[in-house]
Amino acid sequence: MSIARFWRATPQRYNLGASKCAVCRQVYFPPRAVCPNCTHHRESIGKMQPIQLTGDGEVISYTVVHDAAEGFEMQVPYVLALVRTPEGPVLTGQIVDVTPSEVSIGLAVRATFRKLREEGKAGVIHYGYKFTPREPGAPGRTSPPG
């Protein structure tokens, strides 16, 4: 993946920048130019507002990957999950700092900033979000902010 192709998604991958439709209040990650939820999509053009996700979430499905994606070969076995955020969007990401057998559907997690992969010795290093289990009792939002 070229430098520009990765760099231009920095606001989303580093800071969980999402968008919210001013018409129906639905939140999207990654940000959308038009709202898929509004029946008349044109109403939402120019009304998608930036919003940042809190990074909290809950595992709704997961897999333990043994046959790695390109650039992830050194990390096997790793856990990949679908994480539902309290704001609404579902994100695909790794669950780390955990033994795979401790992951289950319903696990509370929090986004963390990590190195994803590097493109060889001289290539770009990709950074972005992964998730770690949330400490029991740690503060976590249970309802969407705002």
Add this chain to the structure above:
Amino acid sequence: MREVAVLGIGMTRFGELWDRSFREIGIEAGLEALVDAKLSSKDLSALYLGSMASGPLLDQEHIAPLILDYAGLAGRHLPAIRIEGGGASGSLALHQGYLAVASGQYDYVVVGGAEKLTDVPDTTGNQIASASADQEWEVVFGATLPALWALIARRHMHQYGTTPEQLARVAVHAHAMGAKNPLAHYRNPLTVAQVLAASRVAEPLGMFDCAPLSDGAAAVVLGPLSEAKRHTEIPIRIAASSVATDTMAVQHRQDPTVLESTRVAAETAFRTAHLSPSDVQVAEIHDGYTISALLALEDLGFVEKGRAGPAVERGEFTGQGRLMMNPSGGLKAQGRPFGAVGVAQVVEIVRQLRGQAGERQVPGARIGLTHDVGGTGATSVVHLLERREP
């Protein structure tokens, strides 16, 4: 719109065809289909060719005129168009060929599908397969195509109690049928225990839950149904050709256990053809992963949502019920040369409806269905085919 018939079929063996090139397998399938349709190449109007990844696999794009050229037809200067839609490229090409004949623009067209996956190492082939998922919001975070289907499988297990044994039955059935198919990539039988003991790819899916990377090509000749008697003893009418789409990424689906594209394509196809799922005797469905087949059976309307696992366990779609699933061996055993898959599904259904499927013939099959999926379901294509009595 005119009625459209399949007049001829052709297909290479699927598998690791080390000694054969992309263009060789492409023209073999196409010429076989032309001969089968008793058609001279001077009657041809156009070629539609489905291929997912000839560029990344072979550094060769612009493949539709290439195939026509090596079929000896460069001098006819025919329109030749390549179609891409991930693993559903072949059946998308068929949809375009169908529309061209139905509209009256072209009389006779060849629809082909071809892919050469073993000219690159396995790991490269798998990376290229992952390009039919969302590179920027799935793959970059460590997802592969099997990992995304594994997320769907785990959720299906959670919501409906589907078991690894039920998933394994899909692969066992595929190999049992592949053993009866001389063109299949895999002709060895498998047991549930072998599927469960295989090395893990992305849990809960193991090596034998996943279809292989294969080489292969398939082709059909389409023409107006009104002219079909001149070309074939048993015309097979295309009763419906339906394409539907959905979100690119699994994460954006309301319910990851539903392939909405499949549901909509099937509904449209059955409505167009004035048929219902209970009219179908034989179906070639997408079993790229064992879980894919369960979702297909549900979303095509053959069984209620969440009930495909127990139904497959009872043998309902594998010989005991009124519908036979994947008599060819499916993607799992017949093989998965991406762009060729959708066309090969139609080749098998035509063989079945003509009564020419040999050992794996479904007795008295009159109506058949094909179901092709790109990626994790951003594209689904459904065709309904009907035997016209001579």
